[in-house]
Amino acid sequence: MQARPAVEIVNLNVKIGGKSILKNVNLKVPEGTITSIMGPSGSGKTTLLRVINRLIDLIDDVEVSGVVRVFGNNVLEMDPYDVRKTMGMVFQMPNPFPHLSIYDNVSIGAKVNGVARSKRELDEIVRWALIKAMLWDEVKDRLKDPPWRLSGGQQQRLCLARALALKPRLLLLDEPTANIDPVNTIKMEDSLRSLREEGMTIVMVTHMPHQAVRLSDYIIMLYDGSVVEEGPTGEIAINPRHEVTRRFLRGEI
Amino acid sequence: MDTRRLKDKIFTITVIALSIVAIAPVFHIIIYVSYRGLPVIVESGLEFFTSIPNAVTDPKPGGIAQAIIGTLYLTATASIIAVPIATLAAVFSSEFPRSRLTHVVRAASRSLLEVATIIVGMLVFALLVLPTGRFTAVAGSVALAIVMIPYVYTYVELAMLSVPRTYVDAAYSLGMSRALVIYHKLRIMRRGVVRGLMIGVTKAMGETAPLLFTAFGARNVLFGGPLEPIDALPLMIFQFIQTGYDNWIKLAWGGAFILLISYLTLFIVTRVLVKEVKY
Numbered sequence: 376m377q378a379r380p381a382v383e384i385v386n387l388n389v390k391i392g393g394k395s396i397l398k399n400v401n402l403k404v405p406e407g408t409i410t411s412i413m414g415p416s417g418s419g420k421t422t423l424l425r426v427i428n429r430l431i432d433l434i435d436d437v438e439v440s441g442v443v444r445v446f447g448n449n450v451l452e453m454d455p456y457d458v459r460k461t462m463g464m465v466f467q468m469p470n471p472f473p474h475l476s477i478y479d480n481v482s483i484g485a486k487v488n489g490v491a492r493s494k495r496e497l498d499e500i501v502r503w504a505l506i507k508a509m510l511w512d513e514v515k516d517r518l519k520d521p522p523w524r525l526s527g528g529q530q531q532r533l534c535l536a537r538a539l540a541l542k543p544r545l546l547l548l549d550e551p552t553a554n555i556d557p558v559n560t561i562k563m564e565d566s567l568r569s570l571r572e573e574g575m576t577i578v579m580v581t582h583m584p585h586q587a588v589r590l591s592d593y594i595i596m597l598y599d600g601s602v603v604e605e606g607p608t609g610e611i612a613i614n615p616r617h618e619v620t621r622r623f624l625r626g627e628i
Numbered sequence: 629m630d631t632r633r634l635k636d637k638i639f640t641i642t643v644i645a646l647s648i649v650a651i652a653p654v655f656h657i658i659i660y661v662s663y664r665g666l667p668v669i670v671e672s673g674l675e676f677f678t679s680i681p682n683a684v685t686d687p688k689p690g691g692i693a694q695a696i697i698g699t700l701y702l703t704a705t706a707s708i709i710a711v712p713i714a715t716l717a718a719v720f721s722s723e724f725p726r727s728r729l730t731h732v733v734r735a736a737s738r739s740l741l742e743v744a745t746i747i748v749g750m751l752v753f754a755l756l757v758l759p760t761g762r763f764t765a766v767a768g769s770v771a772l773a774i775v776m777i778p779y780v781y782t783y784v785e786l787a788m789l790s791v792p793r794t795y796v797d798a799a800y801s802l803g804m805s806r807a808l809v810i811y812h813k814l815r816i817m818r819r820g821v822v823r824g825l826m827i828g829v830t831k832a833m834g835e836t837a838p839l840l841f842t843a844f845g846a847r848n849v850l851f852g853g854p855l856e857p858i859d860a861l862p863l864m865i866f867q868f869i870q871t872g873y874d875n876w877i878k879l880a881w882g883g884a885f886i887l888l889i890s891y892l893t894l895f896i897v898t899r900v901l902v903k904e905v906k907y
């Protein structure tokens with residue numbers, strides 16, 4: 376991995392309610408790449424993302440130790456509210472805010488974080504984010520509509536736009552296409568590729584080996600809270616060294 | 629007709645019949661109160677809303693303005709006291725469900741719900757009426773506020789706890805402060821929150837017992853101020869209906885009709901104005 380790491384995790388240990396969930400995790404995510412985190416259910420993928428943006432703090436009874444550097448800063452030593460402003464997150468289930476319009480769903484993060492200083496700048500960011508999420512053409516005439524008028528796949532792209540409006544350098548996605556149809560999945564993937572073109576670093580949890588191969592530059596394989604294998608997609612997908620990875624790629628776990 | 633469809637039909641008919649039995653009393657009340665109350669208002673005309681009760685010997689019953697003003701005043705002031713306290717407590721409990729304070733508040737609220745409201749009246753009597761030596765509107769407001777608090781608290785807390793976790797995660801993931809997240813949770817659950825407020829307000833509007841030894845009732849002036857006794861619709865109804873004087877019994881029915889209309893309007897207006905958030 377030659378590029379400067381956007382995320383660098385050293386000796387990360389996470390315990391929830393006394394139970395070890397992540398065990399001595401070490402990994403690097405190179406800047407400007409798409410990195411897939413794969414692994415069977417319960418291996419700690421979501422937990423790993425939530426450590427990076429400190430959503431883990433919302434759970435009671437967690438112990439986190441180690442170093443999680445994002446663009447050089449150890450987020451574990453920062454104010455969690457400041458950490459979250461610098462990265463976007465998309466969740467497994469589409470979850471646009473039900474009480475806000477399509478426009479407000481996108482603008483809200485930019486407003487909260489003072490990314491936009493005027494209404495015009497805000498409009499511009501909303502437009503940009505929706506274009507980047509490949510949703511602009513579908514919603515530009517109904518920005519005041521509530522999000523439930525959109526299909527599930529459109530809602531998920533709205534959530535991507537919401538995250539993008541923070542103008543983050545790092546984007547975290549937790550199985551973003553697990554609950555949407557193939558057409559929307561392709562749009563989402565196109566969108567992620569074009570964001571990578573612009574230099575954004577993307578960390579994506581995925582259950583689907585095919586998606587990881589299509590989309591990512593690097594793959595990190597998690598099993599039972601530990602990293603069992605990491606490397607460029609070509610190497611991992613074609614020549615996995617670890618038995619767990621092989622079984623995962625064959626769809627056995 | 630095969631037996632399955634027959635069973636289906638019997639089931640449907642049973643459900644409809646039972647529903648009718650269940651809501652029949654409500655309609656009975658609405659119809660009966662209108663039947664007794666509406667003619668009184670027609671007989672008194674505008675005076676019903678603008679003047680105090682006439683003497684029992686008067687040919688016309690007069691009005692219940694003092695009771696309407698009293699109920700408006702008591703409900704408004706009780707809400708001003710109760711709603712902020714109850715909402716803050718509810719937000720605290722839902723944000724810190726494991727806190728010691730939350731356990732205490734919940735237990736207190738639950739016991740307040742169990743306690744007969746006349747006990748609340750006696751408590752306020754001991755605290756505010758005995759020491760000052762007078763029945764006051766303030767004592768009435770405080771008694772009604774105490775009655776309201778556990779209702780508003782329970783409903784608002786329930787609403788806050790039912791916000792789907794995923795919206796809370798999304799809000800925090802955008803860097804929102806805790807206060808801002810709470811604000812958005814309240815907005816997502818606006819229907820439940822408003823329902824809680826409404827139940828509190830209707831409780832306060834309809835209670836008689838807590839007012840007996842606090843607000844006491846005053847029927848010779850329209851409004852005497854916060855430090856004087858004050859009338860209220862349920863208090864007036866309760867006392868007038870058992871007097872045996874024709875005029876006052878009429879006013880009691882007229883007042884009951886006004887109370888009923890206020891309930892219905894409140895519920896319909898909030899239902900229309902505060903739409904459920906769909907997701």
Ligand SMILES: Nc1ncnc2c1ncn2[C@@H]1O[C@H](COP(=O)(O)OP(=O)(O)OP(=O)(O)O)[C@@H](O)[C@H]1O
Binds near residue numbers: 391416422
């Ligand atoms: N809030 C929590 N409280 C207790 N245990 C938790 C909590 N969140 C996660 N865990 C535990 O941590 C482990 C890893 O969970 P995590 O959600 O990170 O897995 P995952 O790899 O994302 O799984 P999936 O593919 O099913 O989403 C699981 O054993 C889970 O039970």
Ligand SMILES: [Mg+2]
Binds near residue numbers: 420421422549
């Ligand atoms: Mg997960």
